[in-house]
Amino acid sequence: xxxxxxxxxxxxxxxxxxxxxxxxxxxxxxxxxxxxxxxxxxxxxxxxxxxxxxxxxxxxxxxxxxxxxxxxxxxxxxxxxxxxxxxxxxxxxxxxxxxxxxxxxxxxxxxxxxxxxxxxxxxxxxxxxxxxxxxxxxxxxxxxxxxxxxxxxxxxxxxxxxxxxxxxxxxxxxxxxxxxxxxxxxxxxxxxxxxxxxxxxxxxxxxxxxxxxxxxxxxx
Amino acid sequence: xxxxxxxxxxxxxxxxxxxxxxxxxxxxxxxxxxxxxxxxxxxxxxxxxxxxxxxxxxxxxxxxxxxxxxxxxxxxxxxxxxxxxxxxxxxxxxxxxxxxxxxxxxxxxxxxxxxxxxxxxxxxxxxxxxxxxxxxxxxxxxxxxxxxxxxxxxxxxxxxxxxxxxxxxxxxxxxxxxxxxxxxxxxxxxxxxxxxxxxxxxxxxxxxxxxxxxxxxxxx
DNA sequence: ACCTGAACACCGTTCAAGT
DNA sequence: ACCTGAACACCGTTCAAGT
Numbered sequence: 001x002x003x004x005x006x007x008x009x010x011x012x013x014x015x016x017x018x019x020x021x022x023x024x025x026x027x028x029x030x031x032x033x034x035x036x037x038x039x040x041x042x043x044x045x046x047x048x049x050x051x052x053x054x055x056x057x058x059x060x061x062x063x064x065x066x067x068x069x070x071x072x073x074x075x076x077x078x079x080x081x082x083x084x085x086x087x088x089x090x091x092x093x094x095x096x097x098x099x100x101x102x103x104x105x106x107x108x109x110x111x112x113x114x115x116x117x118x119x120x121x122x123x124x125x126x127x128x129x130x131x132x133x134x135x136x137x138x139x140x141x142x143x144x145x146x147x148x149x150x151x152x153x154x155x156x157x158x159x160x161x162x163x164x165x166x167x168x169x170x171x172x173x174x175x176x177x178x179x180x181x182x183x184x185x186x187x188x189x190x191x192x193x194x195x196x197x198x199x200x201x202x203x204x205x206x207x208x209x210x211x212x213x214x215x216x217x218x219x220x
Numbered sequence: 221x222x223x224x225x226x227x228x229x230x231x232x233x234x235x236x237x238x239x240x241x242x243x244x245x246x247x248x249x250x251x252x253x254x255x256x257x258x259x260x261x262x263x264x265x266x267x268x269x270x271x272x273x274x275x276x277x278x279x280x281x282x283x284x285x286x287x288x289x290x291x292x293x294x295x296x297x298x299x300x301x302x303x304x305x306x307x308x309x310x311x312x313x314x315x316x317x318x319x320x321x322x323x324x325x326x327x328x329x330x331x332x333x334x335x336x337x338x339x340x341x342x343x344x345x346x347x348x349x350x351x352x353x354x355x356x357x358x359x360x361x362x363x364x365x366x367x368x369x370x371x372x373x374x375x376x377x378x379x380x381x382x383x384x385x386x387x388x389x390x391x392x393x394x395x396x397x398x399x400x401x402x403x404x405x406x407x408x409x410x411x412x413x414x415x416x417x418x419x420x421x422x423x424x425x426x427x428x429x430x431x432x433x434x435x436x437x438x439x440x
Numbered sequence: 441a442c443c444t445g446a447a448c449a450c451c452g453t454t455c456a457a458g459t
Numbered sequence: 460a461c462c463t464g465a466a467c468a469c470c471g472t473t474c475a476a477g478t
Binding site: 251252253263264267272273 | 470472473
């Protein structure tokens with residue numbers, strides 16, 4: 001009887017295992033030693049399939065932002081369609097703890113990220129926006145999707161603390177600032193620390209899309 | 221004759237020396253050993269004045285975003301005034317290489333950051349915007365200032381490469397994508413990789429401010 | 441109270457050697 | 460060609476011991 005031979009090491013298996021570590025314990029728990037351990041091998045073996053940790057993170061990010069297909073752009077609903085794509089990217093990243101942090105210094109150039117870019121372009125071009133407005137808008141919308149996903153994950157990451165207690169702490173800090181120097185910050189403490197589901201995210205998304213809509217006759 | 225006694229170690233001296241390292245070589249070059257070395261001591265000595273590296277970074281960020289005073293808000297010029305504050309924060313961070321990266325996971329709560337918040341609030345309240353719109357707007361504007369500063373620093377950080385060559389590389393990548401799957405990305409490659417000074421930053425800033433202006437009668 | 445040397449517990453990555 | 464053990468060069472932080 002042959003010993004139970006391990007599954008061969010593949011790029012795909014490495015990426016899937018890495019993602020499961022991120023899902024279970026967060027991005028900080030992912031390191032080459034731990035990952036190799038989980039795969040029943042040594043850290044050096046990973047480098048035969050992945051150039052380095054940075055490339056591994058690229059692959060994870062691309063996997064997370066994978067959307068579905070490019071829907072048929074409807075010029076009458078372009079603002080809502082754009083929002084749907086942004087929400088989709090945010091949700092995709094948000095489903096993997098603080099993985100969004102790995103997006104930040106990266107120009108998303110993986111195949112799945114490019115599909116999202118193409119979706120954005122299709123919707124914005126159909127909306128009749130000028131070419132340069134379309135291009136810049138895609139950039140900003142992608143930036144907004146990733147940075148808000150990251151911000152969100154910060155609260156989720158501090159699992160040692162009660163999130164409500166943390167909000168309360170911030171509220172007290174703002175409220176307690178010297179009134180002479182920070183009258184408005186103290187006065188607006190409740191609004192500044194308001195945390196109602198996706199309300200803050202939707203506010204920014206709405207502002208951005210409205211602003212882009214206002215550019216319809218600019219830069220042409 | 222007493223030996224040339226070194227300046228005593230102080231929090232201020234630590235922060236200033238740390239900033240000079242960041243200015244000279246970038247954020248990655250800043251570590252506790254290197255910093256201690258520059259101060260003529262050992263790494264352990266730093267912990268008597270600074271809780272840890274994270275707190276040190278907080279102090280650096282706060283120093284960098286230090287603006288001037290709160291200008292008198294002019295309701296007729298509120299959009300331009302908001303832009304000025306955002307540009308100021310971005311410029312402050314941009315003056316210190318890739319220090320902006322240290323802002324990302326952080327809620328800016330240092331004294332100088334709070335001055336900026338108060339400035340924003342004064343301008344937006346004077347503009348007559350609803351309280352919750354004011355609060356959310358400050359959040360988004362600060363996020364935009366820091367994330368664009370960070371994005372900008374990414375190009376500057378790769379000093380080994382010619383920035384123009386890097387742009388050209390991205391252009392070629394977009395242009396070379398399969399036309400059947402990515403027709404718009406390939407077609408819009410020039411606009412997607414356009415890099416003209418602060419044009420991209422100003423576009424996003426303008427979109428955001430226009431969007432916020434459109435919220436004048438929402439959430440009230 | 442402030443400082444220090446030395447160590448601890450971790451990293452990403454490389455490289456010669458194996459199969 | 461793929462894999463491995465062992466090491467290299469680096470981190471942030473701690474702690475007992477000094478002054």
